Structure formats: C-alpha cells, structure tokens
Amino acid sequence: MNKAIEVALFLHLLAVAVWIGGMVFAHFCLRPALADLSPQLRLPLWESVFARFFNWVAASVLVILLTGGFLLTQFGGGHAAWQLHAMAGLGVLMMLIFGHIRFAVFPRIRRAVQAQNWPDGARAVGTVRRLVVINLVLGVVTIGFAVLSRGF
Ligand code: HEM
Numbered sequence: 162m163n164k165a166i167e168v169a170l171f172l173h174l175l176a177v178a179v180w181i182g183g184m185v186f187a188h189f190c191l192r193p194a195l196a197d198l199s200p201q202l203r204l205p206l207w208e209s210v211f212a213r214f215f216n217w218v219a220a221s222v223l224v225i226l227l228t229g230g231f232l233l234t235q236f237g238g239g240h241a242a243w244q245l246h247a248m249a250g251l252g253v254l255m256m257l258i259f260g261h262i263r264f265a266v267f268p269r270i271r272r273a274v275q276a277q278n279w280p281d282g283a284r285a286v287g288t289v290r291r292l293v294v295i296n297l298v299l300g301v302v303t304i305g306f307a308v309l310s311r312g313f
Contacts, residue, residue, distance in 0.1 A: 165231075165235075166235050169228040170228070170232065172228045173229060175224070176221035176222075176225045176228070177221070177225060177300075179218075179220075179221045180217075180218055180221040180225070181301075183218065184293050185297065187214065187293065188290070188293055188294065188297065192290065200279035200282065201279065204270070204273065204279060204282040204283065204286065205274050207270065207286050208270050208274045211267055211270065211289070212267075215259075215262075215263050218263075222256050222259060225252060225256075226252075226256070229248075229249060229252060233245060242310045242312070244310035245310050247306045248303050248307055248310070251302060251306065254299060255296050255299050255300060255303070258299075259296065261292065262289055262292050262293070266285050266288050266289055266292070267285075267289070269281065270286060270289070
C-alpha cells in the first residue's frame with residue numbers, strides 16, 4: 162500500500178470513529194442520563210450539545226468524502242468492488258440524513274428553545290433521535306460492507 166492510501170485510510174477511519182462514536186455516546190449514554198431532567202433544563206442542554214457535536218460531524222463528513230473519493234479512485238473507480246460502491250451510496254445517504262438533521266431539524270430546536278416552546282422543542286429532539294438511530298444502523302451496515310470489500 163502506498164503512503165497516500167495509508168494516510169487517506171487513517172483519516173477516513175478517524176472521521177468514521179468520531180461520527181459513529183459520537184452517535185453511540187449521544188444515543189446510549191447522554192440521552193438516558195438526561196431523560197429525567199425537566200424540558201427547561203434538558204432542551205437548552207441538547208441544543209448546546211448538538212451545536213458542538215454537529216460541527217464535529219460536519220468536519221467528519223468532509224474528511225470522509227475527500228478521503229473516500231480518493232480511496233475509491235485508488236481501488237478501481239467505477240470498476241471498484243460492489244461493496245465499495247455500496248459503502249459510498251450508504252455513506253452519501255447518511256450525509257443527506259445528517260444534512261436534514263443539521264439544517265432542517267436543529268433550527269427548529271433553536272427556535273423552540275429561544276421561544277421557550279418546550280413541546281415543539283421536545284418533538285424536534287425526538288425527530289433527531291429517530292434520524293440518529295437510522296444513521297447508526299446505516300453506519301454499522303456500511304462498516305460491514307467495508308469489511309466485506311476485503312473479499313474474505
Ligand atoms: C462517500 C462515502 C464513502 C466512500 C466513497 C468510501 C470509500 C472507501 C474506500 C475506497 C475504502 C478503501 C477500501 C479498502 O481499504 O479496501 C474505504 C474504507 C473504509 N470505509 Fe469508506 N467510504 C465512504 C464512507 C464510509 C462511511 C460512511 C463509513 C462508515 C460508516 C465507512 C467505513 C469504512 C471503513 C471501516 C473502511 C476500512 C475498510 C478496510 O480497510 O477493510 N466509509 N472507504
């Protein structure tokens with residue numbers, strides 16, 4: 162493997178770890194721990210957690226796209242193994258879902274917190290939760306395709 166491929170794979174996996182690991186932490190650790198707080202405390206907390214985490218995800222998406230695109234050209238481009246195309250397809254789907262969370266649902270949380278409209282805020286946080294579960298499942302399946310592409 163040449164150096165450029167090694168570096169790209171390293172960055173690709175680092176970005177995947179940040180994105181998937183962050184979703185696991187938010188969904189399985191932070192969410193249940195905050196569940197008993199009142200909406201007045203819980204929703205502003207989610208807003209500030211998301212504001213930070215989504216910047217990390219945006220950076221990860223950028224790195225995954227750049228390194229994934231580069232790796233795909235190195236692994237045969239259009240003739241690469243079908244599992245790599247599956248990875249790219251699912252990866253782009255995950256990015257679209259993230260884009261919807263960041264640019265459609267998150268602003269609703271912000272507005273609700275500013276207006277102290279707790280029912281609307283709770284609904285929007287619930288939507289983020291469902292979309293994060295979908296992205297987590299897609300992420301795990303994508304990692305499965307990555308491993309399968311090795312052709313064991
Ligand atoms: C635009 C989207 C993506 C493209 C074009 C892409 C492309 C690639 C390519 C070409 C490789 C190298 C395969 C190899 O080393 O044999 C790779 C590795 C990998 N990718 Fe992606 N990828 C994308 C998104 C993702 C996402 C979203 C995930 C996880 C959720 C992911 C997980 C992995 C993993 C775990 C590997 C290491 C596989 C290995 O070395 O065995 N990729 N990716």
